[in-house]
Amino acid sequence: MPNLDEYLQTHADRFEQELCELLRIPSVSADPQHKGDVRRAGEWLAAQLQKIGLPAEVIDTDGHPLVYAQGPEVPGAPTALVYGHFDVQPVEPLDQWTRQPFEPAVAEGNVYARGASDDKGQLLTHIKSLETWLAVERRLPVNIKVLLEGEEEVGSESLVKYLAANREALACDCIVISDSGQFAPGQPAITCGLRGIAYYELRLRGPCRDLHSGSFGGTVTNPANALSRILASLIDDKGVVQIPGFYDDVVPLSDAERKSLAELPFDEAEYMKEVGVKQLAGEAGYTTLERRWARPTFDLCGLTSGYQGEGAKTVLPSRASAKLSFRLVANQDPDKITQSLRKHLDRVCPPGIEMELIAHQGSGGVLVSQDSPYMKAASRAIEQAFGVAPFLIREGGSIPVVGKFAEILQADVLLLGWGQDDDNTHAPNEKFCLADFHRGIKASTRLWEELAKLTK
Amino acid sequence: MPNLDEYLQTHADRFEQELCELLRIPSVSADPQHKGDVRRAGEWLAAQLQKIGLPAEVIDTDGHPLVYAQGPEVPGAPTALVYGHFDVQPVEPLDQWTRQPFEPAVAEGNVYARGASDDKGQLLTHIKSLETWLAVERRLPVNIKVLLEGEEEVGSESLVKYLAANREALACDCIVISDSGQFAPGQPAITCGLRGIAYYELRLRGPCRDLHSGSFGGTVTNPANALSRILASLIDDKGVVQIPGFYDDVVPLSDAERKSLAELPFDEAEYMKEVGVKQLAGEAGYTTLERRWARPTFDLCGLTSGYQGEGAKTVLPSRASAKLSFRLVANQDPDKITQSLRKHLDRVCPPGIEMELIAHQGSGGVLVSQDSPYMKAASRAIEQAFGVAPFLIREGGSIPVVGKFAEILQADVLLLGWGQDDDNTHAPNEKFCLADFHRGIKASTRLWEELAKLTK
Numbered sequence: 060m061p062n063l064d065e066y067l068q069t070h071a072d073r074f075e076q077e078l079c080e081l082l083r084i085p086s087v088s089a090d091p092q093h094k095g096d097v098r099r100a101g102e103w104l105a106a107q108l109q110k111i112g113l114p115a116e117v118i119d120t121d122g123h124p125l126v127y128a129q130g131p132e133v134p135g136a137p138t139a140l141v142y143g144h145f146d147v148q149p150v151e152p153l154d155q156w157t158r159q160p161f162e163p164a165v166a167e168g169n170v171y172a173r174g175a176s177d178d179k180g181q182l183l184t185h186i187k188s189l190e191t192w193l194a195v196e197r198r199l200p201v202n203i204k205v206l207l208e209g210e211e212e213v214g215s216e217s218l219v220k221y222l223a224a225n226r227e228a229l230a231c232d233c234i235v236i237s238d239s240g241q242f243a244p245g246q247p248a249i250t251c252g253l254r255g256i257a258y259y260e261l262r263l264r265g266p267c268r269d270l271h272s273g274s275f276g277g278t279v280t281n282p283a284n285a286l287s288r289i290l291a292s293l294i295d296d297k298g299v300v301q302i303p304g305f306y307d308d309v310v311p312l313s314d315a316e317r318k319s320l321a322e323l324p325f326d327e328a329e330y331m332k333e334v335g336v337k338q339l340a341g342e343a344g345y346t347t348l349e350r351r352w353a354r355p356t357f358d359l360c361g362l363t364s365g366y367q368g369e370g371a372k373t374v375l376p377s378r379a380s381a382k383l384s385f386r387l388v389a390n391q392d393p394d395k396i397t398q399s400l401r402k403h404l405d406r407v408c409p410p411g412i413e414m415e416l417i418a419h420q421g422s423g424g425v426l427v428s429q430d431s432p433y434m435k436a437a438s439r440a441i442e443q444a445f446g447v448a449p450f451l452i453r454e455g456g457s458i459p460v461v462g463k464f465a466e467i468l469q470a471d472v473l474l475l476g477w478g479q480d481d482d483n484t485h486a487p488n489e490k491f492c493l494a495d496f497h498r499g500i501k502a503s504t505r506l507w508e509e510l511a512k513l514t515k
Numbered sequence: 516m517p518n519l520d521e522y523l524q525t526h527a528d529r530f531e532q533e534l535c536e537l538l539r540i541p542s543v544s545a546d547p548q549h550k551g552d553v554r555r556a557g558e559w560l561a562a563q564l565q566k567i568g569l570p571a572e573v574i575d576t577d578g579h580p581l582v583y584a585q586g587p588e589v590p591g592a593p594t595a596l597v598y599g600h601f602d603v604q605p606v607e608p609l610d611q612w613t614r615q616p617f618e619p620a621v622a623e624g625n626v627y628a629r630g631a632s633d634d635k636g637q638l639l640t641h642i643k644s645l646e647t648w649l650a651v652e653r654r655l656p657v658n659i660k661v662l663l664e665g666e667e668e669v670g671s672e673s674l675v676k677y678l679a680a681n682r683e684a685l686a687c688d689c690i691v692i693s694d695s696g697q698f699a700p701g702q703p704a705i706t707c708g709l710r711g712i713a714y715y716e717l718r719l720r721g722p723c724r725d726l727h728s729g730s731f732g733g734t735v736t737n738p739a740n741a742l743s744r745i746l747a748s749l750i751d752d753k754g755v756v757q758i759p760g761f762y763d764d765v766v767p768l769s770d771a772e773r774k775s776l777a778e779l780p781f782d783e784a785e786y787m788k789e790v791g792v793k794q795l796a797g798e799a800g801y802t803t804l805e806r807r808w809a810r811p812t813f814d815l816c817g818l819t820s821g822y823q824g825e826g827a828k829t830v831l832p833s834r835a836s837a838k839l840s841f842r843l844v845a846n847q848d849p850d851k852i853t854q855s856l857r858k859h860l861d862r863v864c865p866p867g868i869e870m871e872l873i874a875h876q877g878s879g880g881v882l883v884s885q886d887s888p889y890m891k892a893a894s895r896a897i898e899q900a901f902g903v904a905p906f907l908i909r910e911g912g913s914i915p916v917v918g919k920f921a922e923i924l925q926a927d928v929l930l931l932g933w934g935q936d937d938d939n940t941h942a943p944n945e946k947f948c949l950a951d952f953h954r955g956i957k958a959s960t961r962l963w964e965e966l967a968k969l970t971k
Contacts, residue, residue: 089826090826148830149824151822151823212828266790266791268611268790269941270941270942271912274910274936275790276911279792279795280794283814284746284814286818287742288747291748296865334722334726334731336721338867339734339867340867341735342733350733350734354733359739359740359820359821360822360827360829361739361822361828362742362819362821362823365815366817367817367819368546372604372668372817374816374942375814376817382828386729455732483724485728486830
């Protein structure tokens with residue numbers, strides 16, 4: 060498709076500049092101070108869609124807005140719904156960034172900024188591929204619906220409501236999502252399995268005020284001491300979660316799956332270098348890839364209590380809190396996990412402590428069919444753009460809406476990730492490889508063509 | 516002593532204004548940004564001492580400065596060394612203060628400010644009593660040495676060096692320290708026992724950067740998970756410290772001591788109300804006062820890891836740290852505790868974690884003789900000012916220098932506390948009762964007189 064590819068080449072620099080424009084908007088959905096910025100990012104994308112000829116609207120919700128657009132009708136052709144999110148993770152700890160997180164900078168072929176890979180850079184590939192088709196061919200090969208949200212990093216509540224309320228208008232054959240990673244540099248992948256998540260904040264209150272740890276220590280339960288004991292009770296030294304019933308609904312890995320995972324060219328030494336540890340660890344009895352993609356986990360995401368400044372302060376804190384993340388696998392129900400967790404916490408909470416558990420977000424794990432014609436079309440499209448067929452892999456992270464998309468719209472989900480493991484998503488110095496950005500756009504142009512071949 | 520008391524009454528308002536002046540100086544010794552303010556507080560006190568006729572000097576050290584002054588020689592009379600500290604604790608959490616911590620305000624007979632009770636208000640009582648004697652009688656009844664420091668809240672390192680280097684110049688019969696509490700409002704006390712302290716910061720490092728808890732969770736040791744398990748291993752659910760050897764040097768409470776503690780009119784219900792808990796807790800097998808004053812403890816003073824902002828961030832943090840405080844009782848050696856703690860930590864630290872233990876401050880517990888003539892003189896002085904004889908009590912907090920004073924200067928330590936339990940020392944909304952301020956000054960004027968009776 061020479062004309063399409065010529066357009067991609069001619070406009071490559073502008074595509075990058077536009078990505079940087081979007082990255083400059085600090086759309087941190089978790090921080091109420093950035094509410095206006097999340098909307099600005101949505102408005103920027105709606106304007107982009109309108110400019111390329113797709114009528115787009117910004118849809119108000121109880122939370123952050125959605126953006127929706129629809130392509131011209133292509134009778135008989137399949138319908139693809141493109142999803143992405145324009146909100147980003149918080150940037151803390153700021154002192155570990157080598158550049159300002161919202162002043163995108165290009166270095167060594169990467170663009171560095173919060174949201175570069177997760178998900179602004181990835182979602183933009185599909186908008187740029189739609190632009191390319193409309194500019195060069197003045198048509199789209201398939202029916203396209205674009206649905207973007209600004210709440211992915213805080214639970215997608217508004218999107219899920221919108222999906223349920225607009226089931227028919229959003230009807231489609233497949234849902235295209237680029238918010239995941241490749242297997243390795245030069246080795247693209249389609250992700251067929253995602254872990255779910257159950258995320259909580261646990262808040263403990265002891266005395267009504269901070270106390271002097273000398274004058275009062277030994278007479279009241281210290282909430283920070285209590286928090287350590289409670290958290291330690293959640294997992295044993297073999298990495299096994301200790302909440303009764305936690306594993307009840309886990310579908311064990313089949314021998315076939317374990318074999319297929321074992322055959323992937325996963326380099327443990329390289330992985331250890333990447334994450335900077337001398338030793339890997341985790342649930343006993345499973346390989347690293349199994350633990351990473353197909354087993355549930357418990358990870359503390361945050362601890363807060365008492366004095367955190369420099370030097371020593373001898374305080375018995377009145378409060379202590381933790382952020383808890385459980386990753387779930389298919390069939391584990393976050394609501395059931397919440398019940399089991401509450402029961403366990405009630406049992407282990409010591410006297411003198413008031414406990415509050417806030418459930419922040421929950422979503423089940425997802426397994427996507429590897430055999431659908433849409434999956435095969437996506438595989439061919441990626442091979443054309445990247446020069447190599449994608450591996451079919453799983454991913455340890457969660458995209459909570461994926462399960463909701465599959466469940467509510469009853470369509471195949473195509474998780475076509477353009478990211479890399481070292482993109483530092485959710486961490487300081489997030490980046491996105493610009494070559495992957497352009498290959499992603501190209502793969503997306505081919506995807507519409509490959510899907511068009513499925514026209515009845 | 517009508518003339519002394521007239522002076523106290525005439526100048527009471529000015530004494531309060533001068534206390535507020537001192538309280539306005541944010542002399543937080545733990546915070547390098549306030550280094551200049553700590554010095555300013557020392558200079559303010561040196562100026563006060565000079566104004567009342569005592570040649571005073573500000574002495575530079577490797578840390579915060581000391582202030583030293585000496586009264587006129589009174590041959591044959593005992594020598595009292597007055598000690599106090601002009602540095603204060605940090606003010607965090609600021610949002611829990613109802614007033615600005617360094618804008619002293621008077622309400623309901625109290626002055627509210629950081630340092631009001633600990634120790635600026637208390638130390639000033641002795642300077643004002645010296646002023647009163649010198650103004651009214653143009654003499655002091657005994658030999659007086661005044662030694663003030665700006666590092667008490669961070670370990671008194673410079674003071675201890677100064678004591679050791681100036682043993683002869685500082686020679687004295689008793690050391691007068693007002694940096695503790697009364698038994699209850701209207702019931703003064705002399706503190707005959709103090710707990711020691713061993714304070715640490717434990718820092719864990721896992722992966723080289725914060726990781727996405729989904730993409731990486733399950734493959735590396737999470738330092739926040741590890742921290743919880745390590746901290747939980749330090750104490751059991753009966754409040755007993757689990758470090759091997761921790762209790763080896765603890766002198767058990769004698770039956771006589773337990774009986775005497777049991778006879779104090781300690782109101783558990785009132786205490787629970789004061790600290791705002793529905794249930795007291797602590798080491799099994801000991802009464803509340805025993806646990807508070809005469810048993811060692813382990814209290815976490817701070818926890819820090821990962822995301823601490825609003826909402827959810829799914830991060831596997833690269834670092835986690837805690838501030839640990841052990842209160843020690845007489846005969847427990849902080850250096851031995853450090854060795855035992857290190858050994859225990861090395862044993863429980865999981866693979867994949869780099870651990871660093873920083874020892875911040877250590878001091879042994881102290882027991883002061885109740886039978887010395889100086890103690891009896893102090894008791895009489897307090898009775899004259901407060902109208903009731905003081906109880907002889909212990910205190911759960913530590914004044915690390917007390918042990919050093921006793922050890923280096925070989926003198927009796929008189930811990931004459933003017934504070935109250937609800938003064939919120941080391942906590943938001945610190946206060947000091949102004950009536951106690953004035954009674955403290957009066958008791959101090961009587962103390963010099965009572966000590967003078969011991970003249971040989």
